[in-house]
Amino acid sequence: MGDLVEFKNTMIDNKAIARIFNEIADLLEIKGDNPFRIRSYRNAATVIETFGESFEKLVREGTVDLQSISGIGEAISGKIKEIVETGDCKAHRDLLKEIPPTLLEIMQLQGVGPKTTAMLWKKMGVTTVEGVEQLAAAGKLRDLAGLGEKSEQKILQSIQNRKKVSGRHLLGDAEQTAHQILDYLHAGPPEKKKRAKTARQKTTSFLAVPAGSLRRGRETIGDVDILVAGKNCEAIIDRFTQFPEVESVLAHGDTKGSVQLKSGLQIDLRVVEEKSFGAALQYFTGSKEHSVALRSRAQKMGYTINEYGLFKVDKKGEKEEWLAGRTEEEIYERLKLQFIPPELRENRGEIEAAEKRELPALIELKNVRGDLHMHTTETDGKATLQEMVEAARSRGLEYVAITDHTKSTRVANGMDEKRLESQIQTIEKLKRKTTGITILKGTECDILADGKLDLSDTVLEQLDLVVVSIHSHFNQSPQEITDRLERAFSNPHVKIFAHPTGRMLFHRPPYAVDVEKLFALAKKHKVCLELNSQPERLDLNDVHLRMARDQGVPIVISTDSHDTSQLDHLKYGVLTARRGWLEPRHVANTLPVKQFLKAIART
DNA sequence: GCCGTTTTCGGCCCGACTGTTTTCAGTCG
Numbered sequence: 001m002g003d004l005v006e007f008k009n010t011m012i013d014n015k016a017i018a019r020i021f022n023e024i025a026d027l028l029e030i031k032g033d034n035p036f037r038i039r040s041y042r043n044a045a046t047v048i049e050t051f052g053e054s055f056e057k058l059v060r061e062g063t064v065d066l067q068s069i070s071g072i073g074e075a076i077s078g079k080i081k082e083i084v085e086t087g088d089c090k091a092h093r094d095l096l097k098e099i100p101p102t103l104l105e106i107m108q109l110q111g112v113g114p115k116t117t118a119m120l121w122k123k124m125g126v127t128t129v130e131g132v133e134q135l136a137a138a139g140k141l142r143d144l145a146g147l148g149e150k151s152e153q154k155i156l157q158s159i160q161n162r163k164k165v166s167g168r169h170l171l172g173d174a175e176q177t178a179h180q181i182l183d184y185l186h187a188g189p190p191e192k193k194k195r196a197k198t199a200r201q202k203t204t205s206f207l208a209v210p211a212g213s214l215r216r217g218r219e220t221i222g223d224v225d226i227l228v229a230g231k232n233c234e235a236i237i238d239r240f241t242q243f244p245e246v247e248s249v250l251a252h253g254d255t256k257g258s259v260q261l262k263s264g265l266q267i268d269l270r271v272v273e274e275k276s277f278g279a280a281l282q283y284f285t286g287s288k289e290h291s292v293a294l295r296s297r298a299q300k301m302g303y304t305i306n307e308y309g310l311f312k313v314d315k316k317g318e319k320e321e322w323l324a325g326r327t328e329e330e331i332y333e334r335l336k337l338q339f340i341p342p343e344l345r346e347n348r349g350e351i352e353a354a355e356k357r358e359l360p361a362l363i364e365l366k367n368v369r370g371d372l373h374m375h376t377t378e379t380d381g382k383a384t385l386q387e388m389v390e391a392a393r394s395r396g397l398e399y400v401a402i403t404d405h406t407k408s409t410r411v412a413n414g415m416d417e418k419r420l421e422s423q424i425q426t427i428e429k430l431k432r433k434t435t436g437i438t439i440l441k442g443t444e445c446d447i448l449a450d451g452k453l454d455l456s457d458t459v460l461e462q463l464d465l466v467v468v469s470i471h472s473h474f475n476q477s478p479q480e481i482t483d484r485l486e487r488a489f490s491n492p493h494v495k496i497f498a499h500p501t502g503r504m505l506f507h508r509p510p511y512a513v514d515v516e517k518l519f520a521l522a523k524k525h526k527v528c529l530e531l532n533s534q535p536e537r538l539d540l541n542d543v544h545l546r547m548a549r550d551q552g553v554p555i556v557i558s559t560d561s562h563d564t565s566q567l568d569h570l571k572y573g574v575l576t577a578r579r580g581w582l583e584p585r586h587v588a589n590t591l592p593v594k595q596f597l598k599a600i601a602r603t
Numbered sequence: 604g605c606c607g608t609t610t611t612c613g614g615c616c617c618g619a620c621t622g623t624t625t626t627c628a629g630t631c632g
Contacts, residue, residue, distance in 0.1 A: 036614085038604090044605090115630085145623095151623085154622095253620055256620070284632085291616075
């Protein structure tokens, strides 16, 4: 082997590397550097952040030439190595010496971009958001070139908004809001003029669907995009801007409206003609990275795509002929691609797979036959055992596992052996009266700090399904967590590890679990990993799921319901699974109950 | 800074809205 490189004893994950490159891009923007150079850094950041393997590992092992990865060339590959080896990047450090880092916060403000940020800094000597706020409040921003009274107010407003709004929203919340707005738009057909009864029946019909990251099923949503196809656009946009929850109207044009709701969520609405609906849906579904890649492909094929359609281009680069755009399908077809489901559109290899006609046959909600994680009033659930079972059956599930908490989780009124044995009796009785659904006796048993389980084997062996999870001692080191899991998984009763990283979106980062080691342990002991469908968990996440899939780690999708209505959260789990490229064959609870139990048996 | 069914140089996705503009720059997605 060549020279030995000293590695700093710090964890540099892909996210950290990506953050440095994004920051370099931001700083270069403020400097007014070459926009294409900036794009390269941003592009590289995206590639790194969404790459299936750890760059730290790639660098350390030295088996992969980083420059063979698309988007990473000589300069950036050198910087990646530098970051992994030293934990730092000189170019980044130099930029920070040149440009006050607090300018990056100014650039985050709505309506303030790199140009304005640079001007504020150079002309006014302002480097902090507070400084901008003072100048705006004193009416001193309006004198700057390109800014006026309105811009000044807008900037002031966005500083105040910033204090109120966190930025992103849970998929579940955004989805509900989107549907409220769609219902609202449909409830009041767009009519401007009062008409006689007969004429009123002729109200314009229109089609409205969510697009953007919501349609792609991302775990958090920045703002909601809604696409409308129809005529009478102004009336639709008018009505949209009058939605009762609107706090302020950000834009109100002929084809586009944008509002901020009281919840802080921003909603953008676009109206297009039916002829362009597919093109617009593709365009506004994104992701940006996917669309950029798609367009560059179109360009190479002599086409250009925008939100109105796919056009043939002549030699001068002028649009010549409209070729497609009514549906998304026809656009992908023109580009000689298999139709790419929205959840895959992240430029993580889906275009290459679609070219080879090798896209996965993604799992669908109807494929999931059982829900293997739910609670009842016996611990911290809101519905009784009977209510949960009935609600599951009415949703068409073939089996459920009742998995209440165990005694260590005191806040949830966790059960000891005695109470669980009593619940087992109750379930046995209910089973005799119940048809149309199989009830599995289970537990969500705590893994104690040292890896022991919270219940004795004599109870565990009476159960159909032992789900285990971590609810305490979140601050253990990666090694301690690995040891803890190794010991827990060694218990032959353990079948499923629930919410494997423990993260709670916006509340709590994952505990320091080494995901690669976790996967190895799960495979070794034949323990399934759960994809928890709660919108604030979605754990494992999409990137982990894809890694698990590639490594052959068995997955189950469950809701962890604490109420009957939460059984519907399964759809968020399935969306996330689709984002992880999972097919039904990767998910154990797509099997009928007998085969499922056989598949997860460890002997 | 990256990349190559024209290529190792010369390109690099595209359009709407807003405000301060008499023709467009900045921002956003």
